[in-house]
Amino acid sequence: MAHLKRQKTPKRWPIARKGTTFVVHPNTNLERGVPLLIILRDMLKICQTRKEVKRIIHDKKILINGKEAKDDKNSLLLFDTLAIIPTKKFYKIGLLPNGKYGLQEIKETEINSKITKIIGKKILKGKKIQLNLRDGKNYLSDLKCSIGDSVIIDLKNKKILKCLPLKEKTKIIIVEGKHAGKEGVVEKILKEKKMARLNLEGKEIDVLIKQIMEIE
Numbered sequence: 001m002a003h004l005k006r007q008k009t010p011k012r013w014p015i016a017r018k019g020t021t022f023v024v025h026p027n028t029n030l031e032r033g034v035p036l037l038i039i040l041r042d043m044l045k046i047c048q049t050r051k052e053v054k055r056i057i058h059d060k061k062i063l064i065n066g067k068e069a070k071d072d073k074n075s076l077l078l079f080d081t082l083a084i085i086p087t088k089k090f091y092k093i094g095l096l097p098n099g100k101y102g103l104q105e106i107k108e109t110e111i112n113s114k115i116t117k118i119i120g121k122k123i124l125k126g127k128k129i130q131l132n133l134r135d136g137k138n139y140l141s142d143l144k145c146s147i148g149d150s151v152i153i154d155l156k157n158k159k160i161l162k163c164l165p166l167k168e169k170t171k172i173i174i175v176e177g178k179h180a181g182k183e184g185v186v187e188k189i190l191k192e193k194k195m196a197r198l199n200l201e202g203k204e205i206d207v208l209i210k211q212i213m214e215i216e
Contacts, residue, residue, distance in 0.1 A: 004030075012180070014100045015042050024050070026075040029136075033075030034093070034101045036064070039082065040072075043103060044091075046084065061085045065155045066112045077135045078175060078213075081111040081155075095173060095181035112156040115164070117175075117213045118149050131160065134175075134213070150214040164214045172198065176211040183215070 004025040009015065013034055015023065026035040040046055040053050040062070047053045053072045056062060062069040063083035064076060076082060082091045082103070090111050096102040120132035124140075131139050131151065141160045145151060150164040164170070166186070173183045184200040195206045 012095070012100050013038060014096075014102065024073055027071065027073045029075040029077060032134075033077040033080075035073055035075050036062070036069055037072040039076060039093075039103070043101075044084075046087075056086075063111065065114065079114040079116060080135075081106065081114060083108070083111050095175065097181045097183075099178075099180040112154065113161070114153050114155060115150050115213070115215060116153060118145055118147050118151060119210075121145075121147055148209050152216075164216065166196070166209065166212075166214050170214050171216070172196075172212045172214050174198075174207060174211055175213050177207065179205065179207065180211075186212075186214075 004023055006023050009023055010031050015038060024035050024037045026033065037050060037053050041050065047056065050072065057069050057072060060068050061084065063085065065081055076093045078093055078095060080093045082093070090106050090108050091103040092106050092110070094102050094104045117134040118131050119134050122130045122132065124130055128140050131141050131145060133139065133151070139160050143160055143163045145163040146165070148166045151160045152162040152164065154161045168186050168188060170186050171183065172186055174180050182200055184198040186196050187199050187204060188197040190197060190206065194209050196209050196212060197204055197206050
C-alpha cells in the first residue's frame with residue numbers, strides 16, 4: 001500500500017489533520033514510527049516535495065542510525081538518529097510532552113548510539129543470551145539485564161554498551177498510552193501488577209511497565 005488517508009494517520013505524527021486526502025504509508029511500524037518523507041518534508045521542511053526527498057536519498061545525503069537511507073517510506077522509531085550530510089545537522093527522534101513525535105538536535109558523535117527497551121529474552125545454544133528489543137532488533141549480550149530494562153546500543157559496532165535497570169529513582173519516559181511523551185521518576189515498582197508508580201512533576205500515577213522506558 002503506497003498511501004494512507006490523512007484522517008487515518010497515527011495521532012503521534014506531527015502533521016496537519018487537514019490537507020491532501022492521502023499521505024505516505026510507511027513500509028513498517030505504522031504506529032511506532034514516522035516515515036522519513038514526513039520528517040524531511042513536514043517536520044524539518046528541508047524539502048518541499050516528495051520528488052526532492054527522493055533525490056537527496058538517491059544522492060546519499062541522509063543517514064539513519066549511521067547508515068545510508070534507502071526509502072522515504074521507511075519509518076524512524078523512537079530514539080533513532082538522523083544525519084543530514086549537506087547541512088551537517090544531526091537529530092534524534094523523540095516524543096514531545098503532547099505525545100507527538102519530535103526532533104532533538106544532537107552532536108555528530110551521538111548518531112551511532114540509541115536507547116531502547118528490552119521486551120524479551122531467549123537462551124540460545126551454548127547458553128548465549130539473546131535480548132529482544134522494542135525496535136525489533138535482537139542482540140546477543142553477556143550483560144546482566146532483565147525484561148523491562150533499557151539498553152544503550154552501539155549502532156556502528158552492533159552491540160549493547162550498557163544496561164539501564166528499571167528501578168526506583170530512575171528517570172523514565174512514557175512511550176505508550178494517554179501519557180505518552182511525559183517524563184518522570186520511578187517512585188515504586190509494583191511487580192504483582194506489572195506497573196510502576198511514577199512522579200510526574202509532583203503528581204503520582206501508576207503506569208504499566210510495558211508503557212515506560214528508562215532514559216539517562
